Amino acid sequence: MTRRNYKKLFLFAVLVMLVVVVIRLTALNRDGLTPMESAVKDGLAPAQQLTVNFAWDVRETFSSILKLGNLMDENKKLKEEIRVLKSKLNQLEQYKLQNSRLKELLDYREFTADKYQLMTAAVIGRDPGNWFGTITLNRGEADGVQKDMAVVVPEGLVGRVVAVSKHTAEVLLVTDPRSGVGAVVQESQMPGVIEGMANSTGLVRMIHLPKDAPIKAGQVVISSGVGGIYPSGxxxxxxxxxxxxxxxxxxxxxxxxxxxxxxxxxxxxVTNVYKPKVNLPLEGNE
Amino acid sequence: MRTVLLFMIFAVALVLQATIFDFFRIFGVKPDLVLLLVIFYGFIYGSKEGAFVGFLGGLLVDFLTGHYIGVNALSKMAAGFFAGLGETKLYKENVFIATIVSMTGTAAGQSVYYLLLLAAGIKIPFFLGLFQVIIPVALYNGLLTLVLYGRFYRSSTSGILKMREI
Incomplete structure (x- = not known):
């Protein structure tokens, strides 16, 4: 080994020892930074800040581009989910309305159980014109429907059956100009006949009312039962x-x-009307 | 083929009128689609054809309703004949002229219907019939003419409903 090489080795050893000392001196438990360290840190801080921000931006941009495909898929899935939920909601709304309608019919059936025997039927067709008012029901001869049976809903009188096939029945609405119903004004018991006008008007008129009858707007008209087709009341x-x-x-x-x-x-x-039992007093009876 | 197609169009019109158009009433009335088609047909092909198709179309309606058979046949025949009077005198290509023909033809057909009801013993007050049925239906049919006539005219002159030359 030459003298020059010894010198190099010595200098290297000194450098190592110096670094070890510096490492010891700059351990975490020291009091503060050296002025040099402070200067370097403070000097580089703005550049570091800018670089880090730029790096974040780049990362976010790339990540967004990568996520875009996923987002589109997610959006599609969510839209599909919304569509399904909306249709379910509509269906529930329909069930709710149907439920309340059927409940109303059931209540009416129970309410009138001692007066009429009722059969439910659904409307499956209507008269195509504007003058006449007829509807077709999904019940016919096979269900026991006969001509001249009255048709009612909880709100009031609908009409009467005028023609029956095996599985359908045609009902003449009270608004049809061919329809006539024996009726009375509830308040005064004044009799008359309810006649339909052109069906599209949705109105009816009560004819043959005595001229001096006290008829006022708002009075309720009910069926009288005269004629035997429509039940009274x-x-x-x-x-x-x-x-x-x-x-x-x-x-x-x-x-x-x-x-x-x-x-x-x-x-x-109305398939049957129950007649109340009335015991008329016979002559000579006590 | 053409006759079958025409029959099918009438049948579809009748079903639409008895079902969907019940929910699209304007002034309380629904349009008379069969009458409208009869008027289009009469206006394009003339009185004789219009009256013939009107009678058959009306009969189809009468068979569906099942009572007073002939009321629709006669009233629609009259409307088809009436619309056909304009065949050679008016511009058939113009949709606005067709609309006026539709409205007057509908009013004529509905008026004949009203008179036939009276003849059958069905009394409907005149002004009620006029203002609550005849005029509203004429207006509704006029409105639909703006939408449907162009298509029907093109089909009749150069499309699937074109009559074969003799």
Missing amino acids: VRIGTVIKSENDPGGLFQTAEVKPFVDFRTLRDVFI
Whole structure:
């Protein structure tokens, strides 16, 4: 080994020892930074800040691009989920409405159980024109439906069966101009006949009312049972106005039915009317 | 083929009228689609054809409703004949002229219907019939003419409903 090499080795040993000393001196438990360290740290801090921010931006940009594909998939899935949920919600709403409608029908059936025997039927068709008012029901001869049976809903009188096939029945609505129903004004018991006008008007009129009958707007009209087709006491509608007939003997009242015939979906066919047992006093009886 | 197609169009119109259009009433009425088609047909092909198709289309409606068979056949025949009077005198290509023909033809057909009801003993007050049925239906049919006539005219002159030359 040459002298020059010894010198190098010595200097290296000194350097190592120096570094070891510096390592010891700059351990975590020392009091503060050296001025040099402070200067380097403070001097580089802004550059570090900028670099780090830039690095974050780049990272976020790349990550967004990578995520975009996933987001589109996620968006598609969520949209599909919303569509399914919306349709379920609509279905639930339908069930709710159907439930309340059927409950109403059931209540009516129970309420009238001692008066009529009722059969439920659904409306499956309507008259295509504007003058006549008929509906077709999904019950027919096979279900025991017969001609001239009355048809009602909880709101009031609908009409009567005019034709029956094996599985359908055609019902003449009270708004049809061919329909006539024996009726009385509930308050005064004044008799008359409820006649349909053009079906599209949705109105009916009460004819053959005595001229001096006290008819006022708002009075309720019910069926009288005269004629034997319609049961008595079924609500028909309320009087809107009345006027004298040109002949001078009678007056005619315009009546708004309680039933909204355009929204009819389920109805009752009156298959039997129970007659109350009345014991008439016979002559000579005690 | 053309006759079958025409029959199918009438049947579809009738079903739409008895079902969906019940929910699309304007002024309380629904349109008379069969009558509208009869009027289109009469206006394009003339009185004789219009009256013939009107009678058959009306009969189809009468068979569906099942009572007073002939009321629709006669009233639609009259409307088809009436619309056909304009065949050679008016511009068939113009949708606005077709709309006026539709409205007057509908009013004529509905008026004949009203008179036939009276003849059958069904009394409907005149002004009620006029203002609550005849005029509203004429307006509704006029409105639909704006949408449907162009298509029907093109089919009749150069499309699937074109009559074979003799």
